[in-house]
Amino acid sequence: MSLKTAAAGGNVKHHKEPLFHLVKRTDIATWKKWLIRIVTVAAALLLSGIVCAVLTDGSNFIGFYEQLFRGAFGSTWRIQVLFQSWAILMCISLAVTPAFKMRFWNIGAEGQTLIAALASVTVIMYLGGKVPNAVLILVMLAASILAGAVWGAIPAIFKAQWGTNETLFTLMMNYVATQLVLFSVNAWAKDGSGTLGVLNYGSFDGLFGLEYIQNVVFVTVLTVIVFIYLKFSKHGYELEVVGESVNTAKYIGINVKKVIIRTMIFSGVMCGFAGFLLVGGSPTPTVNGTLVGGRGFTAILVSWLSKFSPVAMVFVTLLVVFLERGSSQAANSMRLGDTAAFEDIVVGLFFLLIIACEFFINYKVKFRKKEGK
Amino acid sequence: MKLKKVLALVLIVALLAAVGVALVACDPEDEFKVGFIFLHDESSTYDKNFIDAAREATSALGLSDSQVLFRTNVPESEECYNAARDLVDEGCDIIFADSFGHEQYMLQAAREFPDVQFCHATGTRAHTEGVANYHNAFASIYEGRYLAGIAAGMKLVDMYGDENDALTDEEAKIGYVGAYTYAEVISGYTSFYLGVKSIVPNVTMEVTFTGSWYDETAEREGASLLISRGANLISQHADSMGAPSACEQEDIPNVSYNGSTEASCPDTFIVSSRINWVPYFNYMITQVQNGEAIAADWTGTLENGAVVLTDVGAAAAAGTQDAINAAREKLIAGTLEVFNTANFTVTKTDTLNVNATVDNGVLTAYMADVNYDEAFAADTQVVANGVFEESAYRSAPYFDVRIDGITLLNQKF
Numbered sequence: 066m067s068l069k070t071a072a073a074g075g076n077v078k079h080h081k082e083p084l085f086h087l088v089k090r091t092d093i094a095t096w097k098k099w100l101i102r103i104v105t106v107a108a109a110l111l112l113s114g115i116v117c118a119v120l121t122d123g124s125n126f127i128g129f130y131e132q133l134f135r136g137a138f139g140s141t142w143r144i145q146v147l148f149q150s151w152a153i154l155m156c157i158s159l160a161v162t163p164a165f166k167m168r169f170w171n172i173g174a175e176g177q178t179l180i181a182a183l184a185s186v187t188v189i190m191y192l193g194g195k196v197p198n199a200v201l202i203l204v205m206l207a208a209s210i211l212a213g214a215v216w217g218a219i220p221a222i223f224k225a226q227w228g229t230n231e232t233l234f235t236l237m238m239n240y241v242a243t244q245l246v247l248f249s250v251n252a253w254a255k256d257g258s259g260t261l262g263v264l265n266y267g268s269f270d271g272l273f274g275l276e277y278i279q280n281v282v283f284v285t286v287l288t289v290i291v292f293i294y295l296k297f298s299k300h301g302y303e304l305e306v307v308g309e310s311v312n313t314a315k316y317i318g319i320n321v322k323k324v325i326i327r328t329m330i331f332s333g334v335m336c337g338f339a340g341f342l343l344v345g346g347s348p349t350p351t352v353n354g355t356l357v358g359g360r361g362f363t364a365i366l367v368s369w370l371s372k373f374s375p376v377a378m379v380f381v382t383l384l385v386v387f388l389e390r391g392s393s394q395a396a397n398s399m400r401l402g403d404t405a406a407f408e409d410i411v412v413g414l415f416f417l418l419i420i421a422c423e424f425f426i427n428y429k430v431k432f433r434k435k436e437g438k
Numbered sequence: 439m440k441l442k443k444v445l446a447l448v449l450i451v452a453l454l455a456a457v458g459v460a461l462v463a464c465d466p467e468d469e470f471k472v473g474f475i476f477l478h479d480e481s482s483t484y485d486k487n488f489i490d491a492a493r494e495a496t497s498a499l500g501l502s503d504s505q506v507l508f509r510t511n512v513p514e515s516e517e518c519y520n521a522a523r524d525l526v527d528e529g530c531d532i533i534f535a536d537s538f539g540h541e542q543y544m545l546q547a548a549r550e551f552p553d554v555q556f557c558h559a560t561g562t563r564a565h566t567e568g569v570a571n572y573h574n575a576f577a578s579i580y581e582g583r584y585l586a587g588i589a590a591g592m593k594l595v596d597m598y599g600d601e602n603d604a605l606t607d608e609e610a611k612i613g614y615v616g617a618y619t620y621a622e623v624i625s626g627y628t629s630f631y632l633g634v635k636s637i638v639p640n641v642t643m644e645v646t647f648t649g650s651w652y653d654e655t656a657e658r659e660g661a662s663l664l665i666s667r668g669a670n671l672i673s674q675h676a677d678s679m680g681a682p683s684a685c686e687q688e689d690i691p692n693v694s695y696n697g698s699t700e701a702s703c704p705d706t707f708i709v710s711s712r713i714n715w716v717p718y719f720n721y722m723i724t725q726v727q728n729g730e731a732i733a734a735d736w737t738g739t740l741e742n743g744a745v746v747l748t749d750v751g752a753a754a755a756a757g758t759q760d761a762i763n764a765a766r767e768k769l770i771a772g773t774l775e776v777f778n779t780a781n782f783t784v785t786k787t788d789t790l791n792v793n794a795t796v797d798n799g800v801l802t803a804y805m806a807d808v809n810y811d812e813a814f815a816a817d818t819q820v821v822a823n824g825v826f827e828e829s830a831y832r833s834a835p836y837f838d839v840r841i842d843g844i845t846l847l848n849q850k851f
Binding site for chain 2: 347
């Protein structure tokens, strides 16, 4: 049944068996998997609490958990901020998913989102106040989606036509986007301070009467669309086949180049939408080099942890933003100083442990039996 | 299978939410609270200066930890507005933010919450915006930099001066690392330069900009560049330890900003000017506690204790402290003016100093951009009685004249 018996049965040359080897698990029960995951999340939280206690000379172990929840759910406003953060991270996570399902290593979501935000801001800078707000917002949407799509399509075309490395290409596109933003901001900020400040036009925050909620609505709709696209559409099937095996895809008559480019454009469009929400969906539209703030990379982890399932992604994203908001509040209330670092520690512990746990769910470690058993 | 997964996740989230709601059930009581929003944390000399002052002022006023709320690492983005609103929810009566780029977010929050006082350091808009609960504060730090410049000049004389305390042009060359080519920085390096010039008349200075308020690598490289070009002393207006540590490595004297760097740079630290925010924090808190209004635009000075110099370092020349004290008295008495137009010359070209009126190299009039508007138009005559009146029409600096003797190696807007 296991690999071990297969190996022992063969008539192979004897050499020293390694101390341990890994065996793929195939038979683990679903409830066991989930038990392991839940225990892992609890362990990550426990470790974070211990880190917090150490940093505060032992005075704040329980306080950490209290502040964690307060920071995320402590007031109506905090819940709104939590879901606003959820919407953006979720949107980008959805965006990277089709490409990863196709095994296209797109790490350019950060740049695609940023360039889309820049496109929206460019529209505001040149049309703001000159056209009705509804028209302005529609033009922003179109510009953002176009910018995101172009930023996604460029590496895809190069990959499909000339086989360039998409990881390096998309990474470089991030830097290009950041520099373009810095260049534009410096050109627009006439006072020389290097910051653009809040723009007076282009915000559609409060569209449904509740601040910060319209993004959540849009992204929820997008989640359903992506779910249907991946699960029930021909496109979704094709990109999955390309991901499993390019040769199989070719054999059954799939135009691989077309699928790669099409899927990356779709990813880029969704990143573009995220960039549009980051600008227009905020009460304070602006752009700067750190607007996306690494969410383009966090989204990759979220997408993989969710095993590319949009439904699982809803909850993984929520868990991540909950940890971010909560740990930031904990660090602030305990005067830990570098709140960003503490946030990174808590979220980092979570990712580290959960990835390790996925490994042990999929593989079993077998140690060498003692000599002369 | 899928359903089970979903169910499990739903249960986790529900559980987390339930615990959260339970913990939050107790409301904060209604006591006096001050909230502080900082751009970075204590690893930035800029923010450390504010954080230390906030601690000192609030504890001196007897406020407990639960009455003083800190938000560190708040970027100049929507996050600032989020943090301000969060502090309003927490029951803060005053909310203070420390970075220039926070201004519009603070202003927006101020408009939405008229019952809370919003105070903002380094901003420029309170005196014209007409929002009663929004206030700016800054200090006449150019006076502090001028005094630090005197210490720098004396160090140069100490190192290179001949029997008449004169220096060759090569010896009298110094450098300055700035963040942006922007009034606050220009005012700072010019006043520093004029301080040095009061001791070393033939001093020249090269300035390089990093294009960031906090970029340790760029600041270190900027200082190294200036030193390689022959600068014999360096000062800076940026927030990391980049420039001071580069100076310590090259054994070049350094005049610091925002606080002493003597602990890490014992051989090269001369003196540091800084804004002491304790007087302002004191003022803003006591005004609110007494039910009185906070000034729209508050300027800290040498006299009210907001502009201070650290003790001079062991590397400084003998007699530095006395010279600083003497000049300080004169500045307070008004017998000495940093931007006395007789002390520097100005060259006007088609692209440089376009807002200046220059007569034989002497600045006789200057239209500065004091009042905020979208076009950043020059709007106020600021030269009077032979003096460029810095920090008189608003607290934040507006001196952006390019004077002779200072060469900009690059510009970063």
